[in-house]
Amino acid sequence: MAQQELKRDLANRHVQLIAIGGTIGTGLFLGSGKAIQLAGPSIIFAYLIIGIAVFFIMRALGELLLSKAGYQSFTDIAEDYLGPRAAFVTGWTYWFCWIMIAMADIIAVGVYVRYWFDVPQWIPAIICLLILLGFNLLTVKLFGELEFWFALIKVITILFLIAVGVVLLVIGFKTDAGTVTIQNLWEHGGIFPNGISGFLLSFQMVLFAFVGVELVGVTAAETANPKKNIPSAINKIPLRILFFYIGSIIILLCINPWTELNGAESPFVKTFSLVGIPIAAGIINFVVLTSAASACNSGLFSTSRILFNLSKTDQAPENFKKLNKNHVPGNALLVSTIVVSVGALLSKLIPEQAFGIVSTISAICFIWVWGVILICHIKYKKTRPELHAKSTFKAPFTPFINYAVLTLFGVILIIMLFASETRPALLLTPLWFVLLYVMYSLRRKSM
Template sequence: MAQQELKRDLANRHVQLIAIGGTIGTGLFLGSGKAIQLAGPSIILAYLIVGLGLFFVMRALGELLLSKAGYLSFTDIAQDYLGPRAAFITGWTYWFCWIVTAMADIIAVGVYVQYWFDIPQWVPAIICLIILLGLNLLSVKLFGELEFWFALIKVITILALIVVGVILLVIGFETNAGRVTVENLWEHGGMFPNGISGFLLSLQLVVFAFVGMELVGVSAAETSNPEKNIPSAINKIPLRILFFYVGALIILLSINPWTELNAAESPFVKTFSLVGIPIAAGIINFVVLTAAASAGNSGMFSTSRMLYNLSNNNQAPASFSKLNKNHVPSNGLWVSTLVVSVGALLSKLLPEQAFGIVTSISAICFIWVWSVILLSHLKYIKTCPELHAKSKFKAPLTPFINYAVLAMFAVILIIMLIADETRPALLLTPIWFILLYALYSSRKKKEESGNIDISIESLMK
């Protein structure tokens, strides 16, 4: 029988590349097309603002994770500082976050495959999901290796894009859309061509682009040296945001005007098509396809680990805490895969709207998770000042920055309520939280009444 403990098989290079992979995914390669259409060149500012806010969320998470040995994820942190109800809701919400995000990723795989083959989106989506399931069942070390190479492909691609873009800028290259020049950033309606409203409406898509940044925290239980690896990965986030997001977008919008980009296409693929290098465009399409697969891979990893953690805390069926011979929570993987497959069905029923629906729901749920991290950190500062004082990885500008980022999240949710496209998702998502609240209350009532069988299985009978 396999030992019921996760193995610490993720080395520093795995953690570093998981952190990079978590910040470069479908949201940038596909979702940025629609964000650019909404905000124009001001999308660069949107990525800067949201990225900076999430860096402070990660610093708060890093300090909390290292403040006590034995923390497996932020649900353990929420348990200590916000109580078991918050931990229950947050753990299941994070699982749901990645389920929905993985749906978006496999939908994106279907979109990218259609670049070469005229087949239904759901077919390559299902094939991708089956492959990822098989690979994740093998070992966490294999997951780390997959993410290492997936992320490396993304890094090399963006680096190549920036280098090629700089060369085109220097020589004043002529594309199908005109001359490559930095002036393209402001010559087509200014930096805010759709006004402040377009800029604000893009923030939800920008939030989705950053989902996965907190994977460093989820991987803490399987990291060989968390005291060194976690701070190292988190501290490099600002440089990654400047380089991979801001740098890449400046080059993209300099090579071709924002008006030339289609919201339904990857701006990366479109850019190389405009440059007149169709083979390169095909290569880039393959790269963004691997980026979507990488993000889906991260989703499979995180959902199975969250179910494992919930099960160990008696907040999910006991079967989810069982590991296979490779020390992988296989039951959680199977269940998560089956639920994610709904994404393929969604892409079959609503091929045009599916991606927008799931990204909106994902953004809302991730805002909840990130807010819980900030609130836990505020409680930690108040109740454990001695731990905060001696922390070797103290979060900067606290508690002011915690409140500032929470205010930013509140503004984004208000914008989503106002916008016609995102309002349905915002109004429907609370149903999830109501169900979790009711389920926890029922569980708590059974416990207080003296019923020793308080497992989730007993509630589902």
């Protein structure tokens, strides 16, 4: 019988690249076009604000995870500081977040493959899902290797874009849209061309670009040296945000006036086309394909570990805590994969709205999860000051910064209520929490 413990097979390079993969995804490669259309050059400040908030969330999570050796995810933390109901709701909500992300990305895989091959969209989606399932069933090290190479492709692409952009800036290169110059940042309607309203409306899309960064916390149970690797990965997040997000967006807007970018297409494709690379569309399509596969891979990993941890605390069926001979929660992984495959059905039933609805619901649920992390840290510092005092990885500026970020999330939710594109999802999401409340109440009665 397999030992019922997760195997610590993730090396430092895996954790570091998982952290990078969590901060670079389809939100940047695809979603940034829509965000730029809403906010213009002020999108730079939106990425900076949300990026800073994410860093402080991760510092709070890092301190909490390292404060007790038995923590395997932030659902364990919620259990300690907010009680079993909060742990139940947070654990299942986090599972739901990643199910939504994986659904959206597996649908996207099918779309991207159709760029080269005229096949029904669901076929490459299912093939990709089965391949990822196979790798994840084998060992956690294979998951780490997949994310390592997926993330490396993303990094190389952005490094190439930034390098090309700097050269074009220095030589004053002329494209079909005009001269490449830093003045493009303010010469087309100013920094805030659509006013404060356009700037604020971009926050939901920007926030969605960062979902998944906390995955480095989920890997805590399976990293070889968490006390060294987790702080290292978290402390490098600000540099990655500045370089990969803000750096690439600045370069994009210097090469292309923001008015030239279409929210329906990737600004990266547009940029490489303008600088005269004829195979740009194919290159970026491949990068976006690997990015979507990477997000789905992370989704399968995280959802299976969440179900495993929920089962260990009797908040999910007992079968989910069974590990196979490779120390992987196979049953939990299979169930999550089956649910993710429903994404193909959704794309057929509501093709125009499917991605927007699931991504918005995911962002709303991530606000819940991140909020729980911040609230737990506030209670940790207040009720267990001795642990905070001896912590070697103290979260800075607490509890003030915790309250500030929670306020920011409240403002974003209010903005989403007034935006026609996000309002339906915002009004639908409470049904999920009602369902969880009923599930928890029924579970309590049966005990």
